[in-house]
Amino acid sequence: EIVLTQSPGTLSLSPGERATLSCRASQSVSSSYLAWYQQKPGQAPRLLIYGASSRATGIPDRFSGSGSGTDFTLTISRLEPEDFAVYYCQQYGSSPPVTFGQGTKVEIK
Amino acid sequence: QVQLVQSGAEVKKPGASVKVSCKASGYTFTSYGISWVRQAPGQGLEWMGWISAYNGNTNYAQKLQGRVTMTTDTSTSTAYMELRSLRSDDTAVYYCAREGGYTATDYWGQGTLVTVSS
Numbered sequence: 001e002i003v004l005t006q007s008p009g010t011l012s013l014s015p016g017e018r019a020t021l022s023c024r025a026s027q028s029v030s031s032s033y034l035a036w037y038q039q040k041p042g043q044a045p046r047l048l049i050y051g052a053s054s055r056a057t058g059i060p061d062r063f064s065g066s067g068s069g070t071d072f073t074l075t076i077s078r079l080e081p082e083d084f085a086v087y088y089c090q091q092y093g094s095s096p097p098v099t100f101g102q103g104t105k106v107e108i109k
Numbered sequence: 110q111v112q113l114v115q116s117g118a119e120v121k122k123p124g125a126s127v128k129v130s131c132k133a134s135g136y137t138f139t140s141y142g143i144s145w146v147r148q149a150p151g152q153g154l155e156w157m158g159w160i161s162a163y164n165g166n167t168n169y170a171q172k173l174q175g176r177v178t179m180t181t182d183t184s185t186s187t188a189y190m191e192l193r194s195l196r197s198d199d200t201a202v203y204y205c206a207r208e209g210g211y212t213a214t215d216y217w218g219q220g221t222l223v224t225v226s227s
Contacts, residue, residue, distance in 0.1 A: 035213035050213035098156040
């Protein structure tokens with residue numbers, strides 16, 4: 001099973017600042033089958049990025065994903081008030097099980 | 110528009126079973142899989158398994174093998190997840206989600222809270 005480790009656990013930033021979230025895998029993620037989700041309290045997760053770097057439908061271009069192999073990054077170029085939430089990475093390669101990282105909380109400083 | 114609508118909250122006693130439904134609309138049901146993910150209170154996301162709506166093939170998380178069954182009814186575009194021998198640590202919000210293959214888990218249901226308590 002591929003273990004995903006996200007860092008930092010909490011990121012305290014102000015609106016307008018840049019956020020950089022990390023996701024490290026215990027082994028190489030097949031064909032960059034790495035996704036990022038945003039979750040707000042009381043809501044279902046929302047897909048932001050799939051295939052490590054492709055934005056999902058309707059996702060603003062301030063969200064970008066990068067990386068390959070075992071190291072992946074989600075960048076939010078300029079934080080908007082609605083971006084403060086918990087973010088999860090997920091690997092969904094050809095071999096189950098699918099696994100999630102433990103999450104990074106982006107909070108208002 | 111793609112929608113996944115789940116059944117309502119459940120309260121169960123330890124040892125009982127629960128069956129959660131997930132009705133899909135807005136797309137061709139048999140062209141995608143359905144994943145089930147749960148989230149215990151204050152915790153992260155846990156993948157439970159996946160079912161192909163095309164042929165019914167399943168893949169379950171190892172820790173749930175023997176207690177979980179996922180099925181679909183293509184005539185009503187509905188997916189079901191049954192969990193048996195419930196324990197207190199099964200208390201969680203259970204989500205169904207459309208599995209898009211390379212496009213990942215792209216649409217999610219609203220979640221169903223299952224509370225296991227004596």
